[in-house]
Every structure is written in structure tokens, then in C-alpha cells.
Amino acid sequence: MTPHLLLTLPVAFPLIGLALCALFWRNHKLQRAVSLLASVGLLSSSVALLFATHDGTVIATQFGSWAAPFGISFVADMFAAAMVLITGIMAVAVGVYGLALDAEERERAFFHPLYQGLLLGVTGAFLTGDIFNLYVWFEIMLISSFGLLAAGGGKEQLDAGVKYVALNLIATIFFLISVAFLYGATGTLNMADLARTLPTIENQGLVTTLGILFLLAFGAKAAVFPLFFWLPAAYHTASAPVVAIFAALLTKVGVYAIIRSFTLMFDTDAGFTGPVIAVLAGLTMVTGVLGAAAHFDTRRILSFHIISQIGYMLIGIAVATPLAIAGSVLYVIHHIVVKANLFLIAGIVDRAGGSFHLKEVGGLYRTLPWLGILFLIPALSLAGLPPLSGFWSKFTVIKASFDAGHLALAATGLVVGALTLYSMLKIWNEAFWKAAPDASVDAMRRFSADRTTRLIMVAPAVALAAITLTIGLAAEPFVDFSMRAAGQLLDKSVYIDAVTAASRPFERRP
Amino acid sequence: MEPIFAIAFGVMIAAAAYMVMSRNVLRVALGFLVMSNAANLAIFIAGRMGTTVPPLIASGQSSIESSANPLPQALVLTAIVISFALAAFTMVLFESAHRRLNTLDTERMREAEPIVGGSMIAPKGDITDPRRQPQVEAAR
Numbered sequence: 001m002t003p004h005l006l007l008t009l010p011v012a013f014p015l016i017g018l019a020l021c022a023l024f025w026r027n028h029k030l031q032r033a034v035s036l037l038a039s040v041g042l043l044s045s046s047v048a049l050l051f052a053t054h055d056g057t058v059i060a061t062q063f064g065s066w067a068a069p070f071g072i073s074f075v076a077d078m079f080a081a082a083m084v085l086i087t088g089i090m091a092v093a094v095g096v097y098g099l100a101l102d103a104e105e106r107e108r109a110f111f112h113p114l115y116q117g118l119l120l121g122v123t124g125a126f127l128t129g130d131i132f133n134l135y136v137w138f139e140i141m142l143i144s145s146f147g148l149l150a151a152g153g154g155k156e157q158l159d160a161g162v163k164y165v166a167l168n169l170i171a172t173i174f175f176l177i178s179v180a181f182l183y184g185a186t187g188t189l190n191m192a193d194l195a196r197t198l199p200t201i202e203n204q205g206l207v208t209t210l211g212i213l214f215l216l217a218f219g220a221k222a223a224v225f226p227l228f229f230w231l232p233a234a235y236h237t238a239s240a241p242v243v244a245i246f247a248a249l250l251t252k253v254g255v256y257a258i259i260r261s262f263t264l265m266f267d268t269d270a271g272f273t274g275p276v277i278a279v280l281a282g283l284t285m286v287t288g289v290l291g292a293a294a295h296f297d298t299r300r301i302l303s304f305h306i307i308s309q310i311g312y313m314l315i316g317i318a319v320a321t322p323l324a325i326a327g328s329v330l331y332v333i334h335h336i337v338v339k340a341n342l343f344l345i346a347g348i349v350d351r352a353g354g355s356f357h358l359k360e361v362g363g364l365y366r367t368l369p370w371l372g373i374l375f376l377i378p379a380l381s382l383a384g385l386p387p388l389s390g391f392w393s394k395f396t397v398i399k400a401s402f403d404a405g406h407l408a409l410a411a412t413g414l415v416v417g418a419l420t421l422y423s424m425l426k427i428w429n430e431a432f433w434k435a436a437p438d439a440s441v442d443a444m445r446r447f448s449a450d451r452t453t454r455l456i457m458v459a460p461a462v463a464l465a466a467i468t469l470t471i472g473l474a475a476e477p478f479v480d481f482s483m484r485a486a487g488q489l490l491d492k493s494v495y496i497d498a499v500t501a502a503s504r505p506f507e508r509r510p
Numbered sequence: 511m512e513p514i515f516a517i518a519f520g521v522m523i524a525a526a527a528y529m530v531m532s533r534n535v536l537r538v539a540l541g542f543l544v545m546s547n548a549a550n551l552a553i554f555i556a557g558r559m560g561t562t563v564p565p566l567i568a569s570g571q572s573s574i575e576s577s578a579n580p581l582p583q584a585l586v587l588t589a590i591v592i593s594f595a596l597a598a599f600t601m602v603l604f605e606s607a608h609r610r611l612n613t614l615d616t617e618r619m620r621e622a623e624p625i626v627g628g629s630m631i632a633p634k635g636d637i638t639d640p641r642r643q644p645q646v647e648a649a650r
Contacts, residue, residue: 132585139592143599150603158607159621162535165600169542170530172596176549176589183582184556237622 003059006052007074007127009045010084013038014091014120021113028107032099035112039095042119043088046081053081056484058498060129068499069193073129075499078485079329083126083256086336089467090248091119093460097344098241100456106239109151115245117144122249126256129499132179132189134257135172138221142168145250148242149234160234167230171220178213185210192499195264195492211266211273215258222254224314225283228307232291235306236299236356240347243299247306248340252332255313259328263489268320278318278409285311285416292423296358298346298431301423302339305382308416309335315397315413319404325486327396330478334381334389334471341378341464345371348457349431354443358427363436367444372432374458377465379428381472383421389471392479511559515551522548533616535604542600546593550586557582 017038024030052059053076062071076084098111121141128134146168150161183189185206186197198207220227231251235243268274288308292301313335316328346356352368353361365372381388384395394417401410436444447454471478488494522544529541557579565577608614611621 132588136588136592139596143596146599146603150606153606153610155610155621157622158603158610159619161603162607162616162619163622165603166530166535166538166542169596169600170545173542173545173549173593176546177552180549180552180556183553183585184558189581189585233623 003052004061006045006049006059007061007076010042010049010088010123011074011120011127013041013045014116014123017041017116018113018120021116022110025110025113028104031107031112032103035116036092036095036099038116039088039091039119042123043085043092046085046088046123049076050081050085052076053078054481056488056494058488058494060498060501069188069190072133073190073192073499074127075129075192075495076127077488077495077498078481079256079259079489080126082329082333082481082485083252084123086333087119087122087126087249089464090245090336090340093464094241094245094248094340094344097244097347097457097460100453102239106151106242109153110147111151111242114144114147114151117141118148118245118249120144122253125253129191130189131182131191131194131261135175135179138172138175138253141250141253142172145246148246149238151242152239154237156237160237164230164234167220167233171217171227174213174220175217178210178217181213182210190499191260191264192496195496198265207266208269208272211262212276214261214266215273215277218254218257218261219280220254221251222258222310222313223251223284223307224254224310225280225287228284228288228310231307232300232303235303236297240343240350243303244340244343244347247302247343248336251306251310252336255310255328255332258314259317259325259332259489262317263325264492264495268317274318274320277314278406281311281314281318282409282412283311284308284314285412289416289419289423293419293426296426296430298349298356298358298427299343301427302342302346305342305420305423306339308420309339309382311416312394312397312413315401315406315409318409319397319401319406321400321404322483322486322490323403324397324400325489326479326482327393327400329485329489330396330482331393333478333482334393334468337464337467337471338378338381338390341461341468342375342382344457344461344464345375345378348461349375351453351457352444352447353431353436353440355439358430360437361431361440362434363432363440364444365432366436367448371458372428374461374465375428375432377468379424380421381468383424384417385421387472389468389475389478391472392475396479396482512555515555515559519548519551519555522551534614535607535616536614538616539597539600539604543593543597546589546597550589550593553582553585553589557585 017035020034021031058077060073060075062068062073064071118141121137121144124137125134128137146165149164150157186194188194188197201207223231235246262268268277285308288304291304295301313328313331316324348371350356353364355361381390384390398410398413526541526545526548529537532538561576561578563577565574565580567574611619
């Protein structure tokens with residue numbers, strides 16, 4: 001397949017899915033089929049994309065055959081391709097799961113078109129090579145997520161929606177203003193061109209300022225320390241499949257944008273940006289895990305854990321050695337799988353136990369021991385216990401920070417890992433171990449009677465747990481892949497050459 | 511011209527920041543509108559103030575001597591469309607939130623994060639109880 005087709009298909013499938021689902025808005029059955037087919041299409045095209053890039057080639061294309069700084073570029077390196085692949089896996093897993101749990105109710109609120117819109121925005125953001133287009137993809141993703149969150153129209157959801165929309169809109173406008181300043185400083189918005197232009201600017205203080213502006217804009221999306229309040233305010237009100245896809249993808253697009261812009265365009269020099277990110281990473285880890293320790297609602301605990309885990313991903317950018325970046329890449333991939341799985345299982349626990357609140361459920365291990373094991377796999381992986389995927393990704397980032405002399409960061413990472421284990425054990429003790437309240441017993445009876453729903457809900461969770469186990473038990477190829485992806489991220493010339501080769505040579509604007 | 515635009519940008523951002531920090535969601539929504547227009551202005555200034563000649567090649571010539579930069583216009587147009595859609599969505603969301611929650615005050619929107627046993631950021635006492643409201647207001 002040509003690079004053009006390879007790069008277009010992962011965006012085209014959700015786009016077609018979105019259009020068809022919106023067209024058939026009355027026919028829910030047809031929407032389900034179209035949505036699932038589009039997700040499978042996204043998954044298969046992302047596999048093809050990974051095959052084309054896994055040996056280290058960077059593929060790029062220019063839409064409308066306009067030369068690079070003028071046209072719209074799509075670029076995929078190993079990191080971007082891996083992110084698109086994991087998006088495809090999530091699209092199918094959560095799409096299947098979404099068929100089970102109150103599907104009718106969500107479908108009346110346009111679940112399928114919005115779901116495909118979310119996937120469209122996410123894949124576009126991973127593949128674009130132009131910073132203004134990144135803004136546009138962010139917007140597509142954001143407005144779909146607004147719709148998905150507010151769709152139920154319950155009091156709780158509307159309240160959460162107001163805060164989520166308000167805080168995210170401010171971040172988005174901030175991003176747009178940063179893009180404007182960047183354009184004013186350089187006269188270009190193509191990321192490969194920016195990578196060449198920014199180091200040649202005389203006023204390097206301006207470049208650092210721009211870097212910090214983008215760090216704030218992307219940091220708000222990624223739920224970094226002082227900018228994360230939209231996340232715990234909103235995530236716990238959505239239904240299980242919606243919050244699973246949010247948790248898997250939304251914040252990770254922010255992390256991806258941070259990693260991409262701070263490896264390609266801005267330097268994390270030891271003087272300013274690097275230490276700032278290091279402090280932010282540490283505070284993000286600590287505040288997130290403390291929030292998780294304080295709550296008693298499974299969805300809230302898990303929401304706060306998203307924040308604390310984002311801190312680990314930032315360590316890579318703060319330390320900026322090849323091993324550290326590799327750790328970040330591995331961490332992002334592992335975390336998407338684990339976090340989505342935990343929310344899927346939280347949905348099952350809610351269905352089987354009757355509530356998301358830990359005080360109102362219990363005794364699940366006695367009746368459903370397999371669910372307990374299924375929960376323990378991602379839970380212990382999130383806490384970083386060997387031999388699960390979380391151990392290797394935590395090990396890589398913490399070892400990298402030890403090697404680079406960031407002892408405080410490494411120590412924070414270890415302590416936060418222990419606290420993560422504490423709050424996971426809290427869920428385990430309350431939901432699975434203690435005696436079941438009466439309401440919980442009734443819910444369990446209903447859950448046991450509904451065989452099809454149970455199968456549809458459990459199958460994706462099992463599949464994601466299998467991925468976690470695979471990364472954990474056969475870590476070597478995954479670590480190797482991350483190492484090579486990190487090498488590629490740190491060698492800007494590969495990326496710049498690929499974009500240049502896809503079109504006529506760069507012509508500087510007069 | 512640039513200083514005037516730069517000052518206008520600053521004033522708009524300041525006004526928008528003031529409105530966004532308001533407790534009334536309607537003002538917050540208006541603040542977004544002003545802020546997104548300030549962002550559009552920033553893109554416009556970033557493209558440099560210059561000639562207003564459209565970037566068209568006159569007949570008999572093969573290149574343009576001086577022309578307006580079309581890129582910021584394309585960017586601003588995209589940004590306007592997007593911010594317009596978002597503003598429309600925000601208005602509808604805030605309106606339905608107003609209907610369901612019976613308040614425009616963000617401090618009283620505590621359905622998603624109810625206060626359990628008092629909180630530092632919220633007024634003390636049961637805020638859903640209307641009899642307590644005057645005291646809360648007086649305490650501020």
C-alpha cells in the first residue's frame with residue numbers, strides 16, 4: 001500500500017463510521033453494525049500502518065500534493081503507529097463492551113456517531129504533522145467527548161459537563177493562542193519545518209517561552225498537576241464504556257503531544273524546561289495518588305489514578321535520556337490497556353455488585369472468583385508488580401531517572417507505586433473480600449441470570465488482560481520496540497527527512 | 511498598527527479572564543466568546559500586518575510582488591468556525607444545566623461532587639437546603 005493510503009485509512013474508517021452512524025440515526029441496530037465495522041477497519045488499517053513503520057521507517061504524505069511547509073502533512077513514525085494501533089484495539093474492545101451495558105439508552109443519545117468522532121479526533125491527532133491541524137483534531141475529539149459526557153442528561157452529568165466543558169475550552173483557547181504566537185515567531189506551522197526553524201531563531205528565550213506555553217496547553221489536556229481539576233469533576237459521572245474510552249485515550253493524546261513537541265520542536269534543556277517538567281511530574285504523581293486514596297467510589301479512585309499515572313509518563317520527557325523516553329512510550333501503551341480494562345471491570349463490578357460505591361458492594365470473590373482474578377491483573381499491573389506490564393514500564397522510567405541522577409523523581413515514583421497498591425487493595429478488600437450487603441446480593445442474582453450481557457462485558461476485559469499479561473511475560477520485544485521508537489524520537493533528522501522526501505524540497509518563505 | 515492590536519488582544523484576554531472566573535455560567539459562556547475572538551486576533555497579528563492586496567497573480571505576470579498573507583486568514587476562518595460551534599454547544603449545555611439544576615451559580619452546582627462533611631472550597635453547611643442560603647451569602 002502506498003504511504004498515502006496507509007496514513008489515510010486509520011482516519012477514513014472512523015470518518016465514514018461517523019457519517020454513516022449519523023445518517024442512520026434512527027436505526028440503532030444498523031448503527032451498531034456500522035460502528036463495530038468501522039472500529040475493526042481502524043484496527044486492521046492500524047496493524048498495516050505498524051507493519052509499514054515497525055522497522056524504523058517514517059512514512060509521510062502531503063495532501064493535495066502541496067509541498068511540505070504549505071500543505072497538510074500526515075506523518076507516522078513508530079511511536080505514532082503504535083499509538084494508532086492501541087487506539088484501534090481500544091475502539092474494538094470498548095465498542096463490543098458498549099453493546100451490553102444500557103446500550104439502548106446511550107444509543108438514543110447518539111453514542112455511536114460521537115464514539116466514532118472521538119476515535120477520528122484521536123487518530124488524526126496522532127498522525128498529523130502540522131500543529132494547527134493538531135488543534136483541529138483536538139477539537140473534533142473534544143466536542144465528541146463533550147457530547148458523550150453530557151449525553152445522558154442526568155443532573156450529575158450536566159453538572160460534570162459544565163465543569164468539563166469550561167475547563168477544557170480554556171485549555172483549548174490557550175492552545176490556539178500558543179499556536180498563534182508560534183506562527184508569529186517562525187512563520188510556519190509544519191512540525192518538521194518548525195523542528196528546523198526553531199533552533200535557528202536568535203532569541204532562544206522566546207523559544208523557551210513558547211515551549212512552556214505549549215506545555216501548559218497540552219498539560220491541561222493530559223491532566224498534569226495544577227491543571228487536572230476537570231478530570232475528577234467529570235469522569236466518574238459517565239457510563240462505564242464512555243469513561244473507559246475517555247480514560248484510555250483523551251489524556252494520552254495530551255501526553256503524546258507533549259512527547260512529540262518536546263522531542264521534535266522544543267528542547268528539554270537542563271536549564272529550565274526539564275526541571276519544570278520534572279517538578280510537574282512529581283507533583284502530578286503525588287496529588288493523583290492521594291486523591292485516589294481519599295475516595296470510596298471505584299470510578300473516582302480510578303479517575304484519580306489516571307492523573308497519578310500521567311506523572312510517570314512525564315518522567316521520560318523530564319529526564320530525556322533514550323531509556324527514559326523509551327520508558328514513557330512503553331508506559332503510555334501499557335497504561336491505555338490497563339486503565340481502560342480497570343474501568344470496564346468497574347462496570348462489571350457495578351452490574352454484579354449493584355453500585356460503584358465501595359460501601360455498597362461486597363462479597364464478589366465468593367460468588368465470582370474469576371472476576372476477582374480479572375480485576376487483580378490490571379490492578380496489580382497499575383501498581384507495578386512483576387511480572388505484569390506495569391512493572392516493566394515503571395522499572396524502565398525509574399531506572400532511567402536513577403541513571404540520570406534524578407533521585408527524588410525515582411523515589412517519588414517508588415512511593416507512589418506503593419500508594420497505588422494501597423488504593424487497589426482498598427477496592428479489593430471492599431468490593432471482593434468483605435461480606436456482601438443485601439442490595440449487592442440481589443444485583444448479583446440478576447447479573448448471573450443474564451448470560452449474554454455477561455459474556456459481552458467480560459470478553460473485552462479478558463482480551464485486554466491478556467494483552468497486559470503478554471506485555472508482562474514477554475516484555476523483551478515491547479521494550480525493544482520502545483527503545484527503537486525512542487531512538488527515532490530523539491533523532492529529529494529522520495522525521496524531518498521523511499516529511500521533506502514526501503514532497504518537493506523545503507522552500508523558505510520570502 | 512501592531513501596538514493597537516496587541517493592546518486590544520490584552521484587553522480582550524483580561525476581560526475574558528474576568529468573566530470566565532465569574533460564578534455565573536452565563537458570564538462564563540460570554541467570556542469564552544471574547545476569549546476565542548482574542549485568540550483569532552492573535553493569529554491575525556501573528557500573520558503580520560501588511561499589505562491588503564489579495565494574493566492573486568495579475569494577467570501577464572508570473573509572480574506577485576506584494577500580497578496579503580493568506581494563511582492566517584485560513585487559520586482564523588477555521589478557528590472562528592470551530593469556536594462558534596463550541597460556543598453554541600456550550601450555550602445549550604449551560605442552558606440545560608440551568609433547567610435541570612435550577613441555578614446559574616457554579617458554586618451551587620455540586621451534583622457531581624457533593625460535599626461530604628464540609629469542604630474547604632465550598633460554603634459550609636447543606637447548600638441544597640434553601641433556608642441555609644442567606645447565612646452562607648452573609649458569611650462571604
